Amino acid sequence: MVxxxxxxxxxxxxxxxxxxxxxxxxxxxxxxxxxxxxxxxIDPGKLADYDVLVLGAPNHMGRPxxxxxxxxxxxxxQNLKAKNVAVFGTYAGKEREDRAVKQLENMAAKKLHSQILxxxxxxxxxxxxxxxxxxxxxxxxxxxxxxxxxxxxxxTA
Ligand SMILES: Cc1cc2nc3c(=O)[nH]c(=O)nc-3n(C[C@H](O)[C@H](O)[C@H](O)COP(=O)(O)O)c2cc1C
Numbered sequence: 146m147v148x149x150x151x152x153x154x155x156x157x158x159x160x161x162x163x164x165x166x167x168x169x170x171x172x173x174x175x176x177x178x179x180x181x182x183x184x185x186x187i188d189p190g191k192l193a194d195y196d197v198l199v200l201g202a203p204n205h206m207g208r209p210x211x212x213x214x215x216x217x218x219x220x221x222x223q224n225l226k227a228k229n230v231a232v233f234g235t236y237a238g239k240e241r242e243d244r245a246v247k248q249l250e251n252m253a254a255k256k257l258h259s260q261i262l263x264x265x266x267x268x269x270x271x272x273x274x275x276x277x278x279x280x281x282x283x284x285x286x287x288x289x290x291x292x293x294x295x296x297x298x299x300x301t302a
Contacts, residue, residue: 146176146177146178147176147177147178147196147197147297147301148178148180148194148195148196148197149171149177149178149179149180149195149196149197149198149199149293149297150179150180150181150182150192150195150197150198150199150227151164151167151168151171151179151180151181151182151198151199151201152164152181152182152183152184152187152192152198152199152200152201152216153181153182153183153184153200153201153202154183154184154185154201154202154203154209154210154212154213154216155183155203156203156210157203157274157275157276158276159203159235159269159271159275159276159277159278160201160202160203160234160235160269161183162278162283163201163233163235163267163269163278163282163283163286164181164199164201164233165181166283166286166287166290167199167201167233167267167286167287167289167290167293168181168290169286169287169290170286170287170288170289170290170291170292170293170294171290171291171293171294172290173290173291173294174291174294174295174297174298176298176301177294177297180195184212184213184216185212189216189219189220189222189223190223192220192223192225192227193223193224193225193226194226195225195226195227196226196227196229196297197227197229197230197231197262197293197297198220198225198227198229198230198231198253198257198259199230199231199232199233199293200213200217200230200231200232200233200249200253201213201232201233201234201235202234202235202245202249203234203235203236204234204235204236204237204238204243204245204246205245207244207245208245208248209234209245209246209248209249209252213249214252217252217253217256217257218256220256220257221256221257225257227257227259228258228259228260229259229260229261229262229296229297229300230253230254230257230259230260230261230262231261231262231263231266231289231293231296232246232249232250232253232261232266232267233246233266233267233268233269233286233289234246234249234266234267234268234269235268235269235270235271235276235278236268236269236270236271237270237271237272237273237274237276240270241268243268243270245268246265246266246267246268247265247266249266250264250265250266262293262296262297263289263292263293263296267285267286267289269282269285269286270282
């Protein structure tokens with residue numbers, strides 16, 4: 146079994162919902178054990194034994210949220226087994242103008258010394274600051290979850 150943990154930050158619930166849909170996509174694959182949590186509610190020390198981490202954050206001022214940034218800094222202090230990471234994020238700006246996910250990818254690559262499973266990561270557009278997620282974006286989350294699972298299978302085959 147490959148152990149995957151999905152970790153999100155979310156102020157209004159949109160990134161949480163995107164995370165749940167990504168999880169749904171991954172769960173369609175066999176051989177993958179999945180867990181999910183908000184970064185505010187988990188001790189990074191409990192994540193040492195996971196094979197893959199999926200990290201998602203809202204775009205705050207063009208960057209991944211401070212809460213996610215701080216969480217990655219704490220993760221970097223752990224002796225992580227996971228060398229594979231996938232990233233995603235939500236944003237309310239203009240269509241296809243989300244730089245925060247690329248920054249999250251760079252943070253994970255540099256601070257966690259991770260290999261990024263899918264690049265670019267997934268940007269999920271929301272309607273205004275509180276959302277909701279724009280129509281058509283949730284199926285992309287499920288699809289992203291399936292892609293992560295396929296990448297994991299490729300690597301362990
Ligand atoms: C303080 C703050 C700053 C934000 N700055 C941006 C921004 O620079 N660009 C953008 O596209 N969205 C921005 N947003 C919108 C967020 O991306 C949006 O609220 C978020 O995706 C919703 O996710 P959540 O429900 O998980 O919190 C900002 C939101 C907040 C609260």
